[in-house]
Amino acid sequence: MIDKSARAGPPVDQPNASPAHQRDAFLNSFFRRGAELTDELVRENELYRERIAGLEKENTSLRTAVASNSAIHDLLVTIERLESEKQRLLSTVHEHETLSSRFRERFHEAETELESLANLHVATQQLHSSLQVPSVMQNIMDLLGQLVGAESIGVYFATTDGTELIPIASAGVELSSLATIAVNRETVSPSTEAILERTYLTGQIYIRESSVESPPEACVPLSFQKKAAGAIAVYSLLPQKRCLGPVDRALFDLLDAQATAALVAAYAVTTGHGLTPSPESLRKLCS
Amino acid sequence: MSAEYSCLVVEDSPMMRQLLVLALSRLRNVRITEADDGVDGLRKLATGRFDIILTDINMPIMDGLKLVKRVRTDPNHKDVPIIIITTESSEEDRRRALQLGANAYITKPIQAPEVIAKVRELLKLAT
Numbered sequence: 001m002i003d004k005s006a007r008a009g010p011p012v013d014q015p016n017a018s019p020a021h022q023r024d025a026f027l028n029s030f031f032r033r034g035a036e037l038t039d040e041l042v043r044e045n046e047l048y049r050e051r052i053a054g055l056e057k058e059n060t061s062l063r064t065a066v067a068s069n070s071a072i073h074d075l076l077v078t079i080e081r082l083e084s085e086k087q088r089l090l091s092t093v094h095e096h097e098t099l100s101s102r103f104r105e106r107f108h109e110a111e112t113e114l115e116s117l118a119n120l121h122v123a124t125q126q127l128h129s130s131l132q133v134p135s136v137m138q139n140i141m142d143l144l145g146q147l148v149g150a151e152s153i154g155v156y157f158a159t160t161d162g163t164e165l166i167p168i169a170s171a172g173v174e175l176s177s178l179a180t181i182a183v184n185r186e187t188v189s190p191s192t193e194a195i196l197e198r199t200y201l202t203g204q205i206y207i208r209e210s211s212v213e214s215p216p217e218a219c220v221p222l223s224f225q226k227k228a229a230g231a232i233a234v235y236s237l238l239p240q241k242r243c244l245g246p247v248d249r250a251l252f253d254l255l256d257a258q259a260t261a262a263l264v265a266a267y268a269v270t271t272g273h274g275l276t277p278s279p280e281s282l283r284k285l286c287s
Numbered sequence: 288m289s290a291e292y293s294c295l296v297v298e299d300s301p302m303m304r305q306l307l308v309l310a311l312s313r314l315r316n317v318r319i320t321e322a323d324d325g326v327d328g329l330r331k332l333a334t335g336r337f338d339i340i341l342t343d344i345n346m347p348i349m350d351g352l353k354l355v356k357r358v359r360t361d362p363n364h365k366d367v368p369i370i371i372i373t374t375e376s377s378e379e380d381r382r383r384a385l386q387l388g389a390n391a392y393i394t395k396p397i398q399a400p401e402v403i404a405k406v407r408e409l410l411k412l413a414t
Contacts, residue, residue, distance in 0.1 A: 115399055118309050126302040142302045145374065149396040240376040240394045 116247045119147050123254055127262045131269040136262045140232075141171045143255065148248050149241030150217070150234040154178045156196060157222070157230040165200055165230060173235060192216050192233060200231040205252045207244050218244055220252045224260035232259075291316045292410055293335065297328035297342040297354060298372070303395070307341060307372070310399035314406060325349025329357060332364055339410055340364075341402075344373040344384070352387055359388040368409035372397060 017025065126139045137155070144150040152172030156165040167178035181193045183200065192215055199206050199219035206219040215235050222230040232255065294317050298304040308319050320335065322328040324346045340358065344351035351371060358364050368390040373380070381392045391405050
């Protein structure tokens with residue numbers, strides 16, 4: 001800052017000032033003015049510098065903001081892409097789960113079928129494995145007791161004229177407690193005897209539905225040469241057997257078709273004293 | 288070469304015995320010997336070495352629980368896993384069998400996959 005008071009010379013506008021004085025006064029005034037202008041310029045320069053610094057700072061801030069917005073934009077695009085991929089993967093997972101669930105169902109079905117076939121194979125083999133009536137009857141009881149899970153069983157055979165069903169064997173219940181059943185086509189009461197009778201007459205397997213509380217659990221017709229020969233009653237099931245299913249029904253079908261034939265064959269051998277027929281008698285029958 | 292395991296099936300019902308043999312035949316490397324009651328079972332145990340025993344309870348001459356007791360005193364088989372397969376379903380029967388030394392208790396009618404899974408578990412076979 002220039003001290004103006006130190007530079008003050010003789011006044012320029014006095015008429016009697018000498019040329020040297022006027023010159024000095026002019027120079028002083030010139031330099032003073034120059035100094036003032038310089039000060040002003042320096043001040044302005046400082047202001048501009050401050051302004052520039054401010055603008056530079058603002059510029060940096062704006063650049064950062066722009067870069068950040070750009071990054072956000074990129075992130076949003078990436079997020080959108082990842083969301084689409086996620087949806088695609090979820091859809092694939094769902095498809096696989098559905099497929100896997102179908103495979104599991106099919107596997108379970110195959111296992112159940114295999115179980116049924118194994119039971120039928122064993123039951124068929126064992127039903128015809130003996131030609132002794134007691135053994136055949138024991139096999140029938142085993143089939144129902146061990147494979148089906150029957151707890152109490154009654155086996156009834158029809159008389160020759162078909163008017164009565166006579167109990168011939170039992171398991172889990174005294175045979176003497178089972179009564180002969182008169183085959184009366186007019187019987188309508190929903191008793192065990194009525195159900196047995198209906199099973200014998202219709203040849204249809206009866207399996208108790210969950211809405212019915214009274215026994216029997218099942219009744220199985222016994223057929224021989226396409227005629228009704230008797231019926232089996234399953235009065236109760238083992239406690240661990242909750243209900244009868246398709247595998248059991250398949251076994252009932254087997255009993256219906258083959259139990260009587262096995263009994264009759266065993267009976268024929270027993271009454272024939274175990275003798276096999278001669279080749280001649282067989283040839284005669286075959287011709 | 289994979290190991291072969293020897294299984295003894297003790298069951299008086301031929302039908303049930305055949306069903307068990309059929310189920311167990313699905314396991315690889317398991318050789319099956321059959322016995323039709325407890326006494327026959329002991330006879331087989333005296334002449335062979337078994338890795339697992341499946342036995343019914345209700346059998347003539349010697350029942351399954353007596354068999355389990357005898358097996359647990361046999362130095363050759365005292366640690367062999369024993370599976371009871373029976374129609375008896377009460378908790379008392381189950382507890383008694385396990386106390387006598389049986390390792391598992393399965394009620395009839397059987398589900399073959401359950402029997403196979405239990406044998407696999409006790410023999411530590413790979414699935």
